[in-house]
Amino acid sequence: MTASQHDFSRWIEQGFRDAPFVADLGIALEDLGPGWCEATLALARRHMQQHGVVHAGVLSTMADHCAGAAATTTLAEGEAVMTIEFKINLLRAARGESLRCRAQVLKPGKTFAVVESEVFASAGGKEDLVAKLTATLAVLRTK
Amino acid sequence: MTASQHDFSRWIEQGFRDAPFVADLGIALEDLGPGWCEATLALARRHMQQHGVVHAGVLSTMADHCAGAAATTTLAEGEAVMTIEFKINLLRAARGESLRCRAQVLKPGKTFAVVESEVFASAGGKEDLVAKLTATLAVLRTK
Amino acid sequence: MTASQHDFSRWIEQGFRDAPFVADLGIALEDLGPGWCEATLALARRHMQQHGVVHAGVLSTMADHCAGAAATTTLAEGEAVMTIEFKINLLRAARGESLRCRAQVLKPGKTFAVVESEVFASAGGKEDLVAKLTATLAVLRTK
Amino acid sequence: MTASQHDFSRWIEQGFRDAPFVADLGIALEDLGPGWCEATLALARRHMQQHGVVHAGVLSTMADHCAGAAATTTLAEGEAVMTIEFKINLLRAARGESLRCRAQVLKPGKTFAVVESEVFASAGGKEDLVAKLTATLAVLRTK
Numbered sequence: 001m002t003a004s005q006h007d008f009s010r011w012i013e014q015g016f017r018d019a020p021f022v023a024d025l026g027i028a029l030e031d032l033g034p035g036w037c038e039a040t041l042a043l044a045r046r047h048m049q050q051h052g053v054v055h056a057g058v059l060s061t062m063a064d065h066c067a068g069a070a071a072t073t074t075l076a077e078g079e080a081v082m083t084i085e086f087k088i089n090l091l092r093a094a095r096g097e098s099l100r101c102r103a104q105v106l107k108p109g110k111t112f113a114v115v116e117s118e119v120f121a122s123a124g125g126k127e128d129l130v131a132k133l134t135a136t137l138a139v140l141r142t143k
Numbered sequence: 144m145t146a147s148q149h150d151f152s153r154w155i156e157q158g159f160r161d162a163p164f165v166a167d168l169g170i171a172l173e174d175l176g177p178g179w180c181e182a183t184l185a186l187a188r189r190h191m192q193q194h195g196v197v198h199a200g201v202l203s204t205m206a207d208h209c210a211g212a213a214a215t216t217t218l219a220e221g222e223a224v225m226t227i228e229f230k231i232n233l234l235r236a237a238r239g240e241s242l243r244c245r246a247q248v249l250k251p252g253k254t255f256a257v258v259e260s261e262v263f264a265s266a267g268g269k270e271d272l273v274a275k276l277t278a279t280l281a282v283l284r285t286k
Numbered sequence: 287m288t289a290s291q292h293d294f295s296r297w298i299e300q301g302f303r304d305a306p307f308v309a310d311l312g313i314a315l316e317d318l319g320p321g322w323c324e325a326t327l328a329l330a331r332r333h334m335q336q337h338g339v340v341h342a343g344v345l346s347t348m349a350d351h352c353a354g355a356a357a358t359t360t361l362a363e364g365e366a367v368m369t370i371e372f373k374i375n376l377l378r379a380a381r382g383e384s385l386r387c388r389a390q391v392l393k394p395g396k397t398f399a400v401v402e403s404e405v406f407a408s409a410g411g412k413e414d415l416v417a418k419l420t421a422t423l424a425v426l427r428t429k
Numbered sequence: 430m431t432a433s434q435h436d437f438s439r440w441i442e443q444g445f446r447d448a449p450f451v452a453d454l455g456i457a458l459e460d461l462g463p464g465w466c467e468a469t470l471a472l473a474r475r476h477m478q479q480h481g482v483v484h485a486g487v488l489s490t491m492a493d494h495c496a497g498a499a500a501t502t503t504l505a506e507g508e509a510v511m512t513i514e515f516k517i518n519l520l521r522a523a524r525g526e527s528l529r530c531r532a533q534v535l536k537p538g539k540t541f542a543v544v545e546s547e548v549f550a551s552a553g554g555k556e557d558l559v560a561k562l563t564a565t566l567a568v569l570r571t572k
Contacts, residue, residue: 014193015193018193019191019192019193019198020188020189020190020191020192020193021189021190021191021192021198021200021201022192022198022200024189025200045163046163046164046167047163047164048162048163048164049162049163049164049165049208050157050158050161050162050163055162055164055165055204055208056203056204056207056226056229057164057165057168057200057201057203057204057205057207057208058164058200058204060199060200060203060204060207061198061199061200061201061203061204062200064199064200064203065192065198065200082233083199083233084232084233084398084422085230085231085232085233085371085400085422086199086230086231087228087229087230087231087373087516087563088228088229088230089227089228089535089536089543089563089565090225090226090227090228091535091536091543092536106518106520106558106561107518107520107521107558111397111424112370112398112424114371114518114520114561129535129536132535132543132563134516134518134561134563136370136371136422136518138397138398227541227565228514228543228565230373230420230516232392232393232400232420232422234392234393234400235393249375249377249415249418250375250377250378250415254540254567255513255541255567257375257377257418257514272392272393275392275400275420277373277375277418277420279375279513279514279565281540281541300479301479304479305477305478305479305484306474306475306476306477306478306479306484307475307476307477307478307484307486307487308478308484308486310475311486331449332449332450332453333449333450334448334449334450335448335449335450335451335494336443336444336447336448336449341448341449341450341451341490341494342489342490342493342512342515343450343451343454343486343487343489343490343491343493343494344450344486344490346485346486346489346490346493347484347485347486347487347489347490348486350485350486350489351478351484351486368519369485369519370518370519371516371517371518371519372485372516372517373514373515373516373517374514374515374516375513375514376511376512376513376514
């Protein structure tokens with residue numbers, strides 16, 4: 001791991017703690033590496049919609065935030081990413097004790113990156129793919 | 144307004160109050176009519192990502208929930224909708240005191256409906272379009 | 287109309303004639319103005335899929351090409367656009383004598399633009415909205 | 430292979446030959462199995478846009494048609510699929526001698542299926558991923 005990658009790792013960890021909406025929801029960074037990132041969320045009643053399944057907004061928040069983190073691992077120093085659009089397919093009703101999200105960069109780039117995130121719901125020890133997101137992120141020069 | 148439309152109106156109002164994630168975020172139904180729905184959200188620090196702008200997950204939650212409500216106004220009795228996918232374009236950084244969302248049905252249907260939602264951010268009396276969502280919803284028979 | 291806009295108009299007209307795939311399909315520029323573009327296509331058997339309706343690929347080609355043309359009307363000299371992603375909702379089976387597409391810029395920009403295209407099918411004097419596309423285009427410096 | 434699967438195989442082969450737009454473009458079925466389908470296209474000048482790269486409409490047509498074929502392999506007798514929406518990310522300029530597309534069902538279903546297609550461009554013996562599509566298809570009862 002280079003010094004630059006180490007910095008990204010710390011920056012991403014801080015992003016999960018410092019982004020108020022992500023921290024408030026309880027989404028926690030699990031692990032990351034070059035081009036990928038994983039996060040988890042212990043589900044509570046507040047994450048639900050009226051029918052007792054996880055609200056699509058929770059799945060979107062988790063999948064989008066992980067996509068940004070995964071893209072960040074591919075950046076050079078002085079760069080940052082910002083999601084400009086995403087599409088999410090809600091494949092199954094999401095129920096259970098927890099969610100896990102894995103984001104993987106499909107195409108890194110100097111001006112745009114494309115990232116895919118998969119969200120899995122764990123119920124009684126069984127994990128099901130419940131949503132898949134594809135995001136386009138703009139790469140910005142911050143200095 | 145027919146009895147059936149009246150019921151939908153009450154059902155949708157209840158949906159905003161009873162969906163824990165929507166109520167917890169503070170998203171409130173403003174108004175609705177045949178094929179459309181509007182909601183508002185007073186912004187607080189907890190809705191933000193680390194750079195002080197509203198998290199894309201908040202915009203997605205609001206736009207998706209309003210899309211569901213707008214589609215619900217076009218249903219027959221015994222039907223309900225469930226979002227199967229959406230795409231959102233994040234057009235500008237969302238800042239300000241509040242958000243307003245207007246969802247409009249583009250195509251009602253017996254098996255699926257397509258709805259568009261626009262989210263506006265209000266800052267100092269000026270309103271800007273910050274996000275646009277297009278959602279596909281499955282129409283389900285509940286009885 | 288400034289000299290620059292006049293040039294874009296000529297450049298766009300040429301794009302419809304010189305893009306082999308667009309010219310081969312028969313898609314023709316109808317009209318354009320600041321932020322918008324319209325094109326038409328007389329339907330033939332070759333545009334169909336096996337069930338006698340227009341292939342989604344034809345609708346996508348027309349909607350994407352018009353989106354690029356609409357975005358081009360908002361550029362400064364020395365800039366060009368390139369579609370980086372689009373989403374299309376196929377709202378109704380497309381049948382009839384001809385298609386008309388209208389593309390409208392939702393958000394112009396220095397690095398990316400967002401454009402919406404609507405495709406209408408004409409059958410027996412009646413026009414129906416059959417598809418809606420939302421595209422993100424990168425703005426490139428060509429000089 | 431059951432009788433039913435055999436029928437789907439023949440039906441899909443026929444679909445590539447009988448869909449006028451697909452046959453006219455030169456898109457050919459290469460292989461298929463449960464939940465997947467591959468097709469190829471020898472590139473010619475007519476598939477290009479004005480800058481000498483393959484038009485996004487060609488990539489979309491190929492990726493959408495393969496998605497439909499892949500979904501068809503998962504159907505029961507008396508069912509057919511129809512694309513209701515797709516999103517495509519154009520990852521790199523597509524150039525070379527030929528395209529190859531592989532479609533894979535992400536989620537089969539009784540009313541909706543979700544399929545992903547990847548398109549690769551071959552140039553000088555080297556293959557690059559140039560586009561990725563995600564489609565939602567409605568499952569229809571034909572009898």
